[in-house]
Amino acid sequence: MRTTDIIRRAGRSLRQAKTRTLLTSLAIGVGAFTITISLAGGQGGRDYADAIVNSNTDVRELVVTKESEDTGAIAEYNPDAPQVTGPAGASPFGDSIEFLGLDDLESIAEIDAVTDVTPNYSPAVDYVTTEGEKKYRATVSTFSPGVSLEYAAGGVNDDLADGEIILSEDYAKALGFSTPADAIGEVVQIGATKQRTLFSVPQTEEFSFTVRGVSSESGLAFRSQGSLLVTQQATKDLYEFVSEGSPNYNRFIVASVRVAEPGQAEEVKTILEEDGYTAQTAADLLGTVNTFINVLLGILLGFGALAVLTSIFGIVNTQYISVLERTQQIGLMKALGMSQADVGKLFTFEAAWIGFSGGAIGAGLAVIGGTIANPYISEALGLGDIYLLIFTPGQVLGVVIGLILISIVAGIMPARKASKLDPIEALRTE
């Protein structure tokens, strides 16, 4: 018998037992629904994490710290080693921390493929203000051209000048601009105090910046929210002003290292780690987030797999009953010369059809339901215009095909029973 004819006959047999087929399919459909939703959630989660990391880091950038010698044991006191001391008397990074000095930065810069080494100046500025407004606490960060920002107004295309600044939407509002667009071209002042050293008197100065852009509140950015972005040179100038002469001057906790090509980040990381530094690439950061997403995804998939497992017994049961019910039909087909293999195939294809319809129903409902629910989910989680459930045709197709295969496996036992039926015995049944 031709395979196409067997498939058509299998489909017809199922249509004649609509209710049973539908119910068995629905059982698989539950599994298909869960699996499709979790795969979409995983995909969406990963894409979201990817977008977050890409909005806040640059694939050509590595974040480098000096590896601490501290192995958890109590460290010996070293009066020469500068200590970072937090408000409670303890460093937020642990008991001791190794700083990157200028010599470290120089040696890192000598590595091939490294184009630029920038210490994280993070100048401790006091406030931001504009004429006639109150002073607001602020932090200043370096604008990185490789990081994608979304703008509510204005915008920068790799050409931020040293006297220019990017505000976040919150700051623009706080500083009295009624719309983000009103802030563009206006001048804001950043106030900073020279760190107190033994022989100096406190000295506060204001630095003026022209607003070049206002970054919008995006579901992706966490870096832009609380900080004002200026050029690297501007951050350095502020840092020099604030820290010069202080004990920690030119000692940095973190430096960012730029490489020429995105692909070189990994190899530079290896070199840095051999030299006693800890380096984290954008991929590492993404990896951490993705591990978390994958664990969640795994749990959801587990539930889906459980549903599918349950439905396997449904298929076995349905097909087994079907074989018993159609003993006479099987006998007739064999008497008419249908081979054992073809009889087996007929029932295997029936199982496959059940798997297909179950998969199609479940995955279809998941896609339809997910697409409808996406805007509501994003609204509830405050993700803006980012959708958490992303259905890819490949995954949906994969779910359906996977369930067809599982159904075929489930159908093996009943199909074997059908193919082994003795036609004489079968035809005696009436």
Place this chain on the structure above:
Amino acid sequence: MITVKNITKTYGRKQNAFVAIDNLSFQIPSRTTVAILGKSGSGKSTLMHAMSGLDRPEKGKVIIDGKDILTLKARDVDAFRANKMSFIFQSFFIQANESCFDNVSLPLEIAKVPRSKRRAKVEAALAAVELSDKKKSRARDLSGGQKQRLAIARAIVNEPEIIFADEPTGNLDSVTGEVVEDFLFQYARDKGATLIIVTHDPDLAGKCDARIEIQDGTISKMTGLPTKGKK
């Protein structure tokens, strides 16, 4: 030409062994209509199953067209049945949920006849049993006589050389039974097919060219057949 040589079929084992047919031999020339007569339990159905390759007797040969079908592989016997033989049963065994067309189409599908050629054949077979107007009806909606006519259409659609009919009129009243018989004989006559009817109806047997009477697994009487193969 069908040659049956010394076939023996035993059911059960050892003490419970029951010899259903015992060392039967005969020859049926092509284009012959033969009735196999006997009481129930006489072994006539077993003989039919053995001759069609559905059952495998322990001993003996069934030679059709020069081939001993009992020595063929299962796959080849299947192909043999699909292309050369067909069956009609007392209780029709039509697929009640399927349309008449699909019922008749089944043997063609099994015999791997391409789809393009099937339609004409199915329609011709349905026309031969005067069921053309029921093509799309479900088989369950047919009357008893129509069901058996449908079974005949299914049996003749692939133009078999041999038709086995197991009590074809057993479930029908005499009038409809006669109509069904006429269709069967007409096909055998028109196509020159061999028709083997298992029955206990002497009237039906009387319409056949030859008769083989079976009693307790052996041939008690044989008429109208060449005597060469007879033991």
